[in-house]
Amino acid sequence: MPIDLTEYDPGRFYDETLSGKNRARSYSKELIRLFRKMDEEELTARQAAADLAIKEMGITFRVYTEEEGTIDRNWPFDIVPRIIPKSEWDSIEAGLIQRVKALNLFINDLYHDQQIIKDGVFPKEVLADSKNFRPQCVGITPPSGVWAHICGSDLVRDADGTVYVLEDNLRVPSGVSYMLENRQVTKRVFPELFETYAPLPVDDYPTQLHDMLTSISPRKIKRPEVVVLTPGIYNSAYFEHAYLAHQMGAELVQGSDLFVDSDDCIYMRTVAGPQRVDVIYRRIDDEFMDPEAFNKDSMLGVPGLLRAWKAGNVGLANAPGAGVADDKVVYAFVPDIIRYYLNEEPGIPNVPTYRCMYKEEREFVLANLEKLVIKPANESGGYGMLIGPNSTKAERDEFERLIKRNPRNYIAQPTLGISTVPTIAGNNLEPRHVDLRPFILSGKRTTVTTGGLTRVALRKGSLVVNSSQGGGSKDTWIVPDTGN
Numbered sequence: 001m002p003i004d005l006t007e008y009d010p011g012r013f014y015d016e017t018l019s020g021k022n023r024a025r026s027y028s029k030e031l032i033r034l035f036r037k038m039d040e041e042e043l044t045a046r047q048a049a050a051d052l053a054i055k056e057m058g059i060t061f062r063v064y065t066e067e068e069g070t071i072d073r074n075w076p077f078d079i080v081p082r083i084i085p086k087s088e089w090d091s092i093e094a095g096l097i098q099r100v101k102a103l104n105l106f107i108n109d110l111y112h113d114q115q116i117i118k119d120g121v122f123p124k125e126v127l128a129d130s131k132n133f134r135p136q137c138v139g140i141t142p143p144s145g146v147w148a149h150i151c152g153s154d155l156v157r158d159a160d161g162t163v164y165v166l167e168d169n170l171r172v173p174s175g176v177s178y179m180l181e182n183r184q185v186t187k188r189v190f191p192e193l194f195e196t197y198a199p200l201p202v203d204d205y206p207t208q209l210h211d212m213l214t215s216i217s218p219r220k221i222k223r224p225e226v227v228v229l230t231p232g233i234y235n236s237a238y239f240e241h242a243y244l245a246h247q248m249g250a251e252l253v254q255g256s257d258l259f260v261d262s263d264d265c266i267y268m269r270t271v272a273g274p275q276r277v278d279v280i281y282r283r284i285d286d287e288f289m290d291p292e293a294f295n296k297d298s299m300l301g302v303p304g305l306l307r308a309w310k311a312g313n314v315g316l317a318n319a320p321g322a323g324v325a326d327d328k329v330v331y332a333f334v335p336d337i338i339r340y341y342l343n344e345e346p347g348i349p350n351v352p353t354y355r356c357m358y359k360e361e362r363e364f365v366l367a368n369l370e371k372l373v374i375k376p377a378n379e380s381g382g383y384g385m386l387i388g389p390n391s392t393k394a395e396r397d398e399f400e401r402l403i404k405r406n407p408r409n410y411i412a413q414p415t416l417g418i419s420t421v422p423t424i425a426g427n428n429l430e431p432r433h434v435d436l437r438p439f440i441l442s443g444k445r446t447t448v449t450t451g452g453l454t455r456v457a458l459r460k461g462s463l464v465v466n467s468s469q470g471g472g473s474k475d476t477w478i479v480p481d482t483g484n
Contacts, residue, residue: 003040028083092155099347152169168331200450229255436476455473
């Protein structure tokens with residue numbers, strides 16, 4: 001039977017492909033025309049071809065379960081691309097560049113004069129309770145004042161079409177390798193679409209990443225030595241670490257492969273003897289990267305790494321301490337941070353956010369737990385949250401206790417009507433909720449990926465897009481506008 005879109009109905013949600021029941025948006029008409037020509041058998045065959053390509057290409061992610069321990073799973077991918085018109089993307093891109101610029105100024109200020117606190121714009125108690133502020137970094141200024149060289153800001157679109165920043169990831173943001181591989185798989189499955197559309201390329205990201213990393217090398221030589229520092233094969237993002245190292249032509253190393261010599265420089269152990277390292281793209285959290293400066297029990301890091309960085313003998317991306325801004329309570333102040341440092345209005349708004357550290361806002365949250373999404377300050381991956389409308393009374397009672405015990409650690413947001421995109425469900429297409437993680441590179445200049453990683457909640461009605469909790473992904477296309 002042919003694919004039937006007459007019953008496709010996103011309900012009250014904004015659908016990014018169809019503007020009404022069975023009516024394609026201008027930039028999606030060719031995409032929908034292709035699917036209307038398909039029958040159910042061809043649709044499932046194309047998805048099966050994508051699944052097989054992912055298996056053959058070895059595109060995996062690592063999860064831990066109590067039943068099975070640590071296991072590799074094939075990357076969950078839906079073949080229907082998500083399309084964004086370029087005119088809209090240009091505005092998003094400008095807003096992301098503005099946001100990261102302000103966040104880097106904010107981080108640098110916190111490790112120096114803390115003028116934003118002195119001026120009463122940012123509360124000192126938030127910094128005092130920060131889990132990711134590193135006193136060891138006070139007084140340091142990285143090249144160009146950039147702390148968060150790689151940032152992944154998660155975007156969502158509400159039911160009225162407004163795009164919001166949901167959160168900022170400034171420690172070790174992951175997912176960009178899947179963005180790149182998604183494009184390769186889509187080219188295999190839908191070659192004919194690339195004859196109709198001309199989505200902006202994403203495959204230049206490894207080159208852009210390498211250029212940014214070499215720009216922070218302390219030695220101004222033609223070919224600085226760049227390495228990717230991984231915790232090892234059991235890390236959930238190990239596929240990405242290996243992939244990016246390979247794409248950049250950089251060495252993939254673990255802490256045991258590196259050492260700091262008496263000259264406070266970093267060296268890599270090789271069969272030809274020690275080789276100096278200029279830049280480290282580290283995929284290890286702060287507390288594990290240097291047992292000399294942070295967690296003394298860490299077996300993953302390099303003793304003396306922070307000392308070498310302080311001496312200006314190695315570039316680190318992201319810089320230690322950048323995670324001070326990777327805090328959902330700090331997130332609530334980002335619009336004020338942008339106004340303070342740039343004297344501009346935010347190009348992309350935050351989701352309306354209640355800060356439980358303030359009595360009036362906390363009382364509202366506690367009175368409306370069943371309507372709100374409650375988030376702890378420093379959890380990630382969708383863990384530790386309460387989604388009020390889907391919660392039990394016991395869960396709400398537990399969160400009330402947690403909030404009262406440590407109000408600074410929690411924020412609350414309304415349950416957004418996150419936008420949908422057609423997604424394969426069995427042998428047909430149904431609306432599923434999506435978010436978007438673009439990646440912003442900051443060095444001597446700032447660049448944004450053309451699109452990013454679209455994550456999709458594969459379960460009907462679910463708002464959880466994380467791959468570890470049943471989510472998947474889509475290719476994201478930025479395409480020229482075609483009118484209304």
